[in-house]
Amino acid sequence: MRSHGNIMDAALGLHSEQSARGNIRLAAFFFDSAHPGYAAKRAAVERAQKALDGEFKAPGDEIGWFHPSVDIDNESGQTHGGQQYPDDSLVARFYFPSTIPGHHLPHTWLERENEKMAMRD
Structure with missing residues (x-):
């Protein structure tokens, strides 16, 4: 579970060394279309989903x-x-x-x- 979690965590910008509050703050702009990093974050998550398709859609x-x-x-x-x-x-x-x-x-x-x-x- 940890290996595929790291793919999506990286796409969202989450880190285990970071506080929960810090992770929430970094992931929040995935939902905020006004944030300058919104498009890049969405693209990263889409790439992560495609990478994980073989594992979750099999x-x-x-x-x-x-x-x-x-x-x-x-x-x-x-x-x-x-x-x-x-x-x-x-x-x-x-x-x-x-x-x-x-x-x-x-x-x-x-x-x-x-x-x-x-x-x-």
Whole structure:
């Protein structure tokens, strides 16, 4: 947590050696469009968000992981439906719903005895 916190802290101008009041003062002009440093601070935060996107927006890592050993008939081909790069690393930023053996089944609604429920329930 500390490494990604430092990226956003740096963008906002926050420092652990500084008092809470000092950090609040430095971060405050992120919200003050009249402050001369406003545009630079907003640009720095936007760059930090882009740098952190792979960590915080990673549905491929969160729900796209799979068990390749279950795919005994090699139904997936080389990229497991797009979820895997040719070098075998996982595509982290995107999730590709798949019914290939070893993958989690995609979400869908089912009905049993007139009761609607999520497939995973």
